Amino acid sequence: MLSSAIVVFREVFEIVLIVGIVLAATKNMPHRRKAIAIGFGGGLLGACLIAMFTDTISNMAEGVGQEYFNAGVLFAAALMIGWTLLWMKKHGRHMKRHFQDIGQAVSDGKAPFLTLSAIIALAMLREGSEIVLFSYGMLAAGQSTLSLATGAAIGIVGGVAVGTLLYMGLIKLSMKVFFQVTSALLIFLVAGMMSQAFGFLVAAGGFERLSQTVWDSSSILNDSGILGKSLNTMFGYTARPAAIQVIAYVLTLGTLIMLMKLIEKDFKIVKAGQTAATLMLAALPVALVPAQAHATKKVYSPYVEQGELELEWKGSITHDDDEEEADGAWEQKAGIGYGVTDWLFLEAYGEVEKENNEDGKFTAVEFEGKVQLTDPGAYWLDVGLLGEYEINTDGGADKVEAKLLLAKDTGPFTHMANLGLEREVGDESEDETEGNVSWSTRYRYKPSFEPGFEIHSDFGSLSDGSEFDEEEHQAGPVIYGQLGAFKYDVGYLVGLSDSTPDGEGKANLEYEWHF
Amino acid sequence: MARLFAVSIFSAVLAVFSLSAHAADEFRLTIKDHRFQPETLEIPAGRKVKITIANEDPTPEEFESYELNREKVIKGNSTGVVFIGPLDPGAYPFFGEFNMSTAKGQIVAK
Numbered sequence: 001m002l003s004s005a006i007v008v009f010r011e012v013f014e015i016v017l018i019v020g021i022v023l024a025a026t027k028n029m030p031h032r033r034k035a036i037a038i039g040f041g042g043g044l045l046g047a048c049l050i051a052m053f054t055d056t057i058s059n060m061a062e063g064v065g066q067e068y069f070n071a072g073v074l075f076a077a078a079l080m081i082g083w084t085l086l087w088m089k090k091h092g093r094h095m096k097r098h099f100q101d102i103g104q105a106v107s108d109g110k111a112p113f114l115t116l117s118a119i120i121a122l123a124m125l126r127e128g129s130e131i132v133l134f135s136y137g138m139l140a141a142g143q144s145t146l147s148l149a150t151g152a153a154i155g156i157v158g159g160v161a162v163g164t165l166l167y168m169g170l171i172k173l174s175m176k177v178f179f180q181v182t183s184a185l186l187i188f189l190v191a192g193m194m195s196q197a198f199g200f201l202v203a204a205g206g207f208e209r210l211s212q213t214v215w216d217s218s219s220i221l222n223d224s225g226i227l228g229k230s231l232n233t234m235f236g237y238t239a240r241p242a243a244i245q246v247i248a249y250v251l252t253l254g255t256l257i258m259l260m261k262l263i264e265k266d267f268k269i270v271k272a273g274q275t276a277a278t279l280m281l282a283a284l285p286v287a288l289v290p291a292q293a294h295a296t297k298k299v300y301s302p303y304v305e306q307g308e309l310e311l312e313w314k315g316s317i318t319h320d321d322d323e324e325e326a327d328g329a330w331e332q333k334a335g336i337g338y339g340v341t342d343w344l345f346l347e348a349y350g351e352v353e354k355e356n357n358e359d360g361k362f363t364a365v366e367f368e369g370k371v372q373l374t375d376p377g378a379y380w381l382d383v384g385l386l387g388e389y390e391i392n393t394d395g396g397a398d399k400v401e402a403k404l405l406l407a408k409d410t411g412p413f414t415h416m417a418n419l420g421l422e423r424e425v426g427d428e429s430e431d432e433t434e435g436n437v438s439w440s441t442r443y444r445y446k447p448s449f450e451p452g453f454e455i456h457s458d459f460g461s462l463s464d465g466s467e468f469d470e471e472e473h474q475a476g477p478v479i480y481g482q483l484g485a486f487k488y489d490v491g492y493l494v495g496l497s498d499s500t501p502d503g504e505g506k507a508n509l510e511y512e513w514h515f
Numbered sequence: 516m517a518r519l520f521a522v523s524i525f526s527a528v529l530a531v532f533s534l535s536a537h538a539a540d541e542f543r544l545t546i547k548d549h550r551f552q553p554e555t556l557e558i559p560a561g562r563k564v565k566i567t568i569a570n571e572d573p574t575p576e577e578f579e580s581y582e583l584n585r586e587k588v589i590k591g592n593s594t595g596v597v598f599i600g601p602l603d604p605g606a607y608p609f610f611g612e613f614n615m616s617t618a619k620g621q622i623v624a625k
Contacts (some may be wrong), residue, residue, distance in 0.1 A: 306588045307575070337585035342588065342595075376585060377563070409584055411603070447581050514577060514588075514612060 003189060003234050004148045006180035007081070007134050008155025009162075010182045011127035014088070016163025018123045022116060023167070032116065035106075039117035043124020049134040049250045050125075062130075070140035074197035077133035082190045082256055084130065085183055106136035117257035137193060183323045184236070187256045192236020195249040202242045210309075211236035243309065243513065250336060254350070258365050261393060281382075296333055297456050297493060297506050298473070299416050299440035302384025302405035304372040306342040309513040311335075312349075326501040329355045337368070345370040363394040370405070382407040397429035416440045419463075432461040442480050450480040454491060478506075485512055539565040539598065544578075544590070546570040549614035559625040560604040569594045576618065580609035583622070600624070 019036060054073065091098075102119065131152070140146055185275040202211045218239035221228050231237035236249055298315040312335045320326040330353070347368040352444030354360035366388060373383045384405035392398050403420040420436045423429075436459060442452030458472035478491030487510040495502050540559060544566055545552045558564045570576050573591040583602075589595035601608075602624040612616025 100592070305584075305586055375596060375598055376587075378565075414584060444581070444584065 001017055002151065003142075004135065004138060004151030005154040006151075006182070006185055006234075007132055007189070008152045009159045010155075010186065011131050012156050013126050013163050015123055016160055016167070018099065019120060020163060020167035022103050022119060022406040024100075031113070035113055035116040036120050038114070039120025040124060042117065042126060043121040046121065046125040047128025047132060048289050050129045054132060054136055057471045070137070071197045071200035071204075073133055073140060074137040074193045074200070077130065078190045078193040078197065078252070079138045080126075080130050080133060081186060081193075082252075084126070085190070085256065086263060088179065088260055089183065089260055130182075134193075137196070187253065187260075189250045190256060191252040192232070192234065194252040195236040195238065195241065195245040198244045198248045199238065199242065202244060207244045208240070210247065210307075211242045213240045214243050214246050215490075216240045233376070247309070247336070247338070251348075254336075254348070258350070258391075258393075261362070262391070290425025294346055296331055296508070297438070297491075297504070298489075298508055299438050299454055300370065300371055300384075300386055300403065300405050300418055302370075302374075302382050302407050303376060304339050304341075304343055304345040304370060304384070305337045305514075307514060308339040308345075310337045310347070310438040311511045312337065312347070312508070313510075314326065314506075314508045316504055316506035318494070318502075318504045323501065325355045325357070329353075329362075329501075333366075335366075335368075335457055343372045345372075361394055364392050366390045376407075377409070380401045380408070392462070397424040398426045399424055412444045414442050414444060432463055433461045435459045440478065448481045448483055452478050452480060454478045454493065456493065472500045474504060475501050486510065487512060527571045539563045542566045544568045544570055544620070546576050546611065546618065548572065549576070549611065549617045551609075551611065551618055551620040554620040555623060557623050557625060558600070558602070561601045563598065564602075566597045566599065567594055568597060575613060577612035578609060579612045580607060580622075582607040583609065585609075586612070604625065 018038070021034060023032070029467045038464075086476065102111060102115060106113060106116050135148055135152070139145065182379045198207070201207060218240065221231070221237070222239055228237060228239065238245060241249075259372040296316050299315060313332070313336075314334040315330065317328070317330040319324050319328065331351065332353075333349045333351045335347050335349035337345055339345045347370070349364075349366040349368070350362065351364040351366065352360050353363045368386060368388045371385045371387075373385060374381075376382050384406055384407075386401075388399075388401040388403070390399040390401070399422060401420055401422040403418050405416070405418055407414065407416045416439070418436075420438075421434070422434045422436065437455075437457045439455045440452060444450050453476065455475040456472070457474075460471055473496040474489055474493040475496060476493040478489055480489040481487070488508065490507045491505075493504045493506065495504070540562055542558060542564060543558060544556060546568065548584055551570060556566070568578055568587070570589040570591060570593060575588060575590050578585065578587045578595070578597060580591060583599050585597050585599060587595050587597050599622070602622075603625050607622045607624065609622060610618055
């Protein structure tokens with residue numbers, strides 16, 4: 001009930017808002033009410049057609065493939081609501097001006113009369129179809145028609161009332177706060193819908209490898225009780241979620257927050273997204289870590305394990321007696337990855353950095369794909385490739401990197417080398433390619449304890465020669481190992497050249513599930 | 516520097532694909548009812564060996580060995596290939612990560 005009230009409220013409010021703006025912009029125009037009425041009626045008719053159409057397909061799908069249909073409707077609703085969220089975020093500020101301009105143009109006779117109708121009809125159609133899809137999804141997910149209808153009624157009355165009062169100037173409302181609050185609620189709702197959509201696919205026998213139950217909290221909070229049910233529709237709470245549902249939820253939530261944040265960055269509006277992202281990362285162990293624009297230190301293996309789901313955290317902290325901003329600077333990355341096949345592993349990261357005397361800030365989102373090219377031990381050397389795209393969320397240029405990953409076992413020793421090429425792309429990018437090499441050797445003493453060392457060298461631009469001290473060179477001891485489902489490595493790297501921090505402590509922690 | 520870098524990467528890749536495996540000795544392991552058959556597999560020491568693992572169970576299994584530094588997931592009713600060696604003489608235990616109580620075995624290099 002609550003969720004349908006919120007969705008309907010916001011959709012209706014958006015319609016009223018648009019109608020209100022158009023009305024205000026066309027005050028002295030004859031027949032404007034007629035134009036708006038035509039648009040309103042047309043949009044409503046369109047939304048009803050979509051509803052009937054959905055109903056027909058739903059009836060046809062009865063029995064066979066009902067799960068797929070339910071999943072499809074939920075996907076569609078989640079996509080549309082998510083897209084509207086982002087669209088409003090991006091255009092909300094300019095929307096008023098835009099509609100006023102059109103209204104003025106029509107008033108002045110520069111644009112056809114029906115333009116007004118079209119604007120209203122499109123708004124009705126979009127918001128209306130969202131409500132329709134959402135309602136079907138919720139019915140499919142087991143919500144009763146009564147509670148859905150009650151929620152929708154409350155939403156319509158509330159949306160019209162608030163919108164009208166606002167138009168008549170009877171109440172003042174901070175648009176910014178209004179959109180922030182409802183957007184935050186909708187983000188969770190969309191993530192919950194994605195999780196439910198995957199729940200249907202699992203019920204239909206899909207995602208066999210990712211269908212195992214991650215936890216069972218039904219004894220604490222059953223999702224068929226009143227509280228559980230509300231949490232279920234609002235936040236997608238499930239007492240016995242399948243792994244794929246958890247993944248879908250986290251990825252949807254993360255992606256939406258990142259995208260909102262990116263849009264926000266472009267418009268330099270408020271800090272909602274950043275706060276959300278920072279909150280997410282604050283849930284991570286308080287840490288350590290490194291600095292400057294260079295990344296956390298990790299030597300990648302060329303191996304991919306199919307069905308491995310990995311939650312990863314990397315952090316580093318640096319100290320330097322001469323360079324103040326590198327003294328006490330840290331960097332943290334959190335990521336989630338999955339071995340899609342026995343040769344492809346995909347991973348996404350978020351990154352927070354802090355320089356000395358500055359606040360920590362959310363600086364980047366990264367996407368990585370790793371390809372295992374050879375079977376371990378099949379050739380003299382094991383080979384893999386890593387491609388990475390880093391979206392700078394802090395105002396700098398984006399980055400692409402390609403890495404060649406090499407590994408070789410000699411008795412109880414494992415050696416790995418990464419050769420990387422890196423280039424900035426997009427706005428403010430520098431036209432140069434940088435090269436880096438890292439090396440790791442470890443002694444496989446026992447699973448929980450493998451001592452070794454690492455060397456990390458960043459040669460900077462490959463097009464102009466550089467002095468050793470302008471390049472970044474670090475080396476030091478690292479201990480690797482696995483404790484239960486956790487893989488770790490911790491190390492201390494000494495700066496060998498002037499442009500490297502005197503010392504850097506680093507740690508990587510991975511939690512792995514196998515399916 | 517750029518040229519040196521490019522050349523070194525290129526030659527590393529070439530090295531790998533030219534140094535392709537000599538015809539490795541081939542062996543076979545079967546997984547049935549969450550057990551390996553045979554549970555002790557003898558292979559020659561000092562040679563590279565290709566082991567084809569046939570999983571005849573409907574559920575996936577992971578061939579894993581810390582001593583051999585290998586992990587390989589094999590889906591239900593399918594086969595996977597693991598390359599090992601050259602090994603020093605000795606016993607190298609392995610197990611099935613998804614059914615660790617029953618799926619155990621060792622490779623003996625002689």
